[in-house]
Amino acid sequence: MQVITSESVFSGHPDKVCDQISDTILDAILEQDKKARVAVETAIKDDFVFIFGEVTTTAKVDYKEVAINKLKEIGYDEPFNVLEKISKQSPDIALGVDSTESHEQGAGDQGIMFGYACNETKELMPLPIMLANQISKEMDNARKEKYSHIFGPDGKCQVSVEYEKGKPKKVKTIVVSAQTKSWINRELYEDIIINEVLTKVLDDKAIREAEILINPTGEFVIGGPYADSGLTGRKIIVDTYGGYAKHGGGAFSGKDVSKVDRSGAYYARYVAKAVVRANLADRCEVQLGYVIGISNPVSIHINTFNTGVISDEAIQGLVSKIFDFRPSMIRKELLLDEVKYQDLAKYGHCGREDLNVAWESVDLKAKQLRKLYEETKRASQVL
Template sequence: MQNKTQYLFTSEVVSAGHPDKCADIISDSIVDALLINDKNSRVASEVFVAGKHVIVGGEVASKNHPDYVEIVKQALVKIGYDGKSAFTREQCLYPEDVDVQVLLNQQSPDINQGVDQTSGEIGAGDQGIMFGFASSETKELMPAAIMYARILSDKVYDYALKNNQKLGVDIKTQVTIDYGSKENFENCKPQKIHTIVVSAPSTESMPIEEVRTLIKSLIDDAGLPTELYNPNDTIIHINPTGRYVNHSPLHDSGLTGRKLIVDSFGGYSPIGGGAQSSKDYTKVDRSGLYAGRWIAKHIVAAGLAKKCSVQLSYAIGVAKPVSVSVDTFGTHTSIDDDKLSEFVLNTFSLTPKWITEKFSLDKPSADTFLYADVAARGQVGQSDYPWEKLDALEVFEALK
């Protein structure tokens, strides 16, 4: 008898239309608006969406004073809540119905004096820990489950944007990978896609059979790796309750920073616990994640390990990281974790200023990157982000 051992791991993804993502995108639309016109802006603008209400709260220090109400409404329109779909006002959010309350205060000068230092250095905007991660499981050097869940989410979301008479944009996907054994899991060797879950709102006139046939065709056409996805063998759940019409923040509240696992590595690695969205580049919850991901990706891409986690920690007002720790989970090749940690600490400054200049974090633009787009697509794993570029590979390869 054939031995059918399994070792399963699952990650989920939500689209830009999910209420929590709406909050993230609005928060980062504010960050973009402030930094584009004043790169020295300091901002932490959390957002709460519930029903027809959007509350923007937090701290800002900037020479720029944008129209926050207009930023909120334009963000919702771009997400897909533009009032032009076939869904009624009772079924999803319409931008003209939104009531926006702005509760933004000045950032404390106690923080400013430690962040903007007379030497020109930037002190960390807060204390905390951040984790970057990379895995050889996919060409993006991301864990397989979240990468394929993203592919599916993007496919269904793009269809919904173009066919808003059929589907809504409040979408969730989930992928379970079967590694076959714990050993394969530890060595980054996925065997197959075991289960797929997709939930996407559909208009009331569409029978569930039609919805499921449509979404199944999108799954099959999404570009999942054929060596892992067998449409005849994979368990697929599409709108499992049989009805998903009412959606958007009208039917589920959203909060900035509540999708940290979705934003990062799908639960495959530790996370620092602090949100990236809503924060300017001096907040190391954001910049530290980007630096950690950049380092971990280089270590894996250079062939120094099959997977890698990089922990950075900071103290508020202090530029240099308090600690740097590399963990390759026993998959390192020529250099062990102690030497990799020492190399990273001694080779890269990793101050907020160094990270900011390295990735131009103070200069978001339509030509480079926008934080609102990063909030929608995930904080890591997208090849066009500056912190995903393998631009120092020869430095790491020299360690072999």
């Protein structure tokens, strides 16, 4: 028996607030200038917001206004002081990243990215992180639509799943830590969380069998940036696979898609999901390695954890014929110029079939992979 745990956070968690502000600024810039180079970080503590980073763009954006509006949308209505420190991206980077007549667009940074897929859920995601993200989303919905007088914006949840022989067997433990108003009766908010939130995510049997812990310290009244500082990019495991699979270390939010930390990770997920959807493996992990200024990755590695119908090397050979890993082609194929990145800055960037992002729409690629596999198989039998 094995137990795997994943965590998610609500939209009002300080780190997630910073991710959302950074990605909302990115969206505002890209709306005016698709070719912009953006690397924006946000930090928050108490009533102070600090926006900093590097931006090269023709767009005119009021960063303070964007931040204040996003804070209000999340649920923080109190006044905030906003300081910004934005400079232009180094021209040294542009030499290798920008495309010219003699130079193809290169990767916007060096680094490694991972993508993962498995057949545990319909989204081909690990079950613990999918459940945790769904609980976070339903908690936010319940607060905004019905219970803003009971719950504050901050909170997090955690789901532990028991596995037997590599397959999820049951939900073992559910933890929900939700910020509440000071006068709220504990039995009231526990009843809401169990009977109005968890029932939208899990069936009655799963809820009955699970150990459910709600605000296990006893109280959670002081929350948001007054309880904890926040910073862009500090919830990268929440953003991906919940610790179930590897992570290359690079954050997503606030970065334009020339940064392969973002676009490369999306593409690695795209490839991994296509491999599983094509029934070439039950699990698939894709690792990519990029060098700044160079278009093609220096390494592509596929691991199916001994679940593949053929060897990992053979699957990698099929993948190399179907997928194009150059940043300029990733941008086109995944329609990255059309994405609203602030929508991804909560409840995860992977498994988001609800947002219709292209890296989750793999049916065509899966069919191409399967067809190529069948053709290769027939050819080998003939020989």
